[in-house]
Amino acid sequence: MKEAIKNLMDLQAIDLEVQKIDERMADGHEELEKKRRQIEQNQAAIADYQEQFELGEKRRRELEATLADEGERLKDRQAKLMSIQTNREYQSILKEIEDTKTLTQQREEELSLLLEQSELIQKKIEELGQRCAEQEQELEADAKRVSEEARRLEADKREITVSRDTQAKKVDSKYLSRYEMLRAKRNGLAVTGVTRGVCRGCNMNIPPQMFNQLLREQELLTCPTCNRMMYHQPETEER
Numbered sequence: 001m002k003e004a005i006k007n008l009m010d011l012q013a014i015d016l017e018v019q020k021i022d023e024r025m026a027d028g029h030e031e032l033e034k035k036r037r038q039i040e041q042n043q044a045a046i047a048d049y050q051e052q053f054e055l056g057e058k059r060r061r062e063l064e065a066t067l068a069d070e071g072e073r074l075k076d077r078q079a080k081l082m083s084i085q086t087n088r089e090y091q092s093i094l095k096e097i098e099d100t101k102t103l104t105q106q107r108e109e110e111l112s113l114l115l116e117q118s119e120l121i122q123k124k125i126e127e128l129g130q131r132c133a134e135q136e137q138e139l140e141a142d143a144k145r146v147s148e149e150a151r152r153l154e155a156d157k158r159e160i161t162v163s164r165d166t167q168a169k170k171v172d173s174k175y176l177s178r179y180e181m182l183r184a185k186r187n188g189l190a191v192t193g194v195t196r197g198v199c200r201g202c203n204m205n206i207p208p209q210m211f212n213q214l215l216r217e218q219e220l221l222t223c224p225t226c227n228r229m230m231y232h233q234p235e236t237e238e239r
């Protein structure tokens with residue numbers, strides 16, 4: 001029985017190593033994905049600013065055209081003022097001139113705010129564009145590093161898989177199928193140590209009687225809480 005338990009423990013150790021490799025590969029890809037998303041977000045922000053900028057430009061052109069028209073009109077009215085006959089007509093044109101001047105002043109204020117805004121937006125676009133370019137460079141370097149690491153990890157994994165197959169053959173088939181089932185259900189951990197009566201798989205106590213049985217190593221026991229196959233793991237021993 002000792003031998004059977006030992007074989008299961010060794011198989012579990014190999015599988016955990018494979019799992020760790022898989023996790024590291026997934027981490028690398030996740031890291032790249034995160035950076036890609038950041039770049040996409042910045043690009044979307046640039047597009048937003050660009051749109052805002054173009055709307056501002058459109059409004060600016062409208063304002064400039066209107067101001068030009070109004071300027072013409074003002075000149076025309078002022079010229080007309082010279083040839084006026086009646087006082088009433090004179091007052092009316094004078095009022096028109098004043099109203100146009102007020103409007104012109106408002107439009108000029110809006111125009112000046114617009115120009116200021118456009119300048120700020122352009123600066124933002126420039127900054128974000130620069131950041132995007134830097135991030136893209138970083139991403140390229142990271143992608144290279146991750147793919148190199150992935151190649152190394154794949155090679156490690158191929159090697160481990162060979163020893164895994166050898167180890168799996170040592171395990172009794174009835175235990176092996178239970179092992180595989182538990183591994184699938186229990187997050188990759190089917191065989192767990194028990195230290196001072198506590199299952200390391202689920203951190204729950206096992207009954208004292210069962211712990212004694214476990215110490216005798218005469219049968220393969222499973223944790224009453226998580227169903228994992230158990231072995232005794234002294235406190236000092238780290239696996």
Ligand SMILES: [Zn+2]
Nearest residue numbers: 199202223226
């Ligand atoms: Zn347990």
